Amino acid sequence: MRSAEFNREAVLRAAMNAFMEKGFNKTSMQDLKQATGLHPGSIYCAFENKKGLLLAALEQYNLDRNTELQAIFSNEKDAKSGLSAYLGNIVAECVSGDPTQSCLSQKAINEIAQTDEQAQAVLSQQCVMWQSVMREVFVQAGEEGDLSGARLPEQRAQSLIVGIYGLRTFSQAQKDPDVISAIAEQLLIDVCR
């Protein structure tokens, strides 16, 4: 036996960044070798192939984003404030122009979900989990009296996620921070109405 020398999380985060900067198809194994510090053979030994590395990176990305989400919400006094802080965070990422602050899941959905069944399955499941996390946030917001209308928490969660996907796409075509920020504020109003 022999254990791997590299730090798996660090390698996956490096791969994440590489994929976010160039997209999956434009990121070459040479790029990944440089980003991760791993030789081609090691990458194939540990992750099967390039797509395997992407799938592993997506898994790590989801874990990282989830802990980040928990941190943001636990710093706020209630669910509504949490939502506001969460959206504020996303707006900041959109406006930063930094490719490594974009959403790897969303990039993968747009680039490869359509043509790769395995990636489609992983991304679909991750999206469903994201929905269920956000649904609980809206359940709590309802209990705290911050939702006026009668929409189901599930539907609010779906509208929020659609809004976030849309915001990220829109912000690549229209970079004005004030515009992005205003759309996000309206989104918060609409999903809490």
Added chain:
Amino acid sequence: MRSAEFNREAVLRAAMNAFMEKGFNKTSMQDLKQATGLHPGSIYCAFENKKGLLLAALEQYNLDRNTELQAIFSNEKDAKSGLSAYLGNIVAECVSGDPTQSCLSQKAINEIAQTDEQAQAVLSQQCVMWQSVMREVFVQAGEEGDLSGARLPEQRAQSLIVGIYGLRTFSQAQKDPDVISAIAEQLLIDVCR
């Protein structure tokens, strides 16, 4: 002199479909040769290179989508009905699962706007034009008394476009037609409130 033998619009629509099915980077010149019926040399003679073909295809795509949009709205009795029909059309495209019914502009924004300045400029301008078209729709809807709140037509247009981008991304991860349809209906309510 000698005029080109191929039908430019037909070639661009064939290229559009190829790019929508595989994305820009995964579509090889061989794919484009097969899709368009043009030999590599002819493509380079007419469009400079692969990216030039994409930019030309994006231009044609925008023209085609615009005439389609005009047709949808002119078939309806007022702006609000037009919006409803327009969104219904988009929902049908999302649910179809047909790659050639996806949005080439959105795919390009997500795949190459980040890394290619020229594409970014074209896509940004097209997005702004889309906004201004939709703004006029909301101006009309306001005059017809179908908007209750006080939001500016510009902001409504931006929220609508964000919602459409989001819907298209979301629908690749969550394919349930009822869910997509419900989100779209809520979107219409929110932007007309």
Added chain:
DNA sequence: ATAGCTCTTGAATGATCATTCAAATAAGGC
């Protein structure tokens, strides 16, 4: 009809791609 130009053809080019492999290296079980 012919000259002159442009488009078409499709093989050739060199670069780059993902992947493989055999040798070298190192860790754990006994």
Added chain:
DNA sequence: GCCTTATTTGAATGATCATTCAAGAGCTAT
């Protein structure tokens, strides 16, 4: 401390990539 087994290394592989180019073909103007 050796033996087994796994990982690391990095050059090699063959495929595929975008692009070029020289030769052939056809339109147009004269």
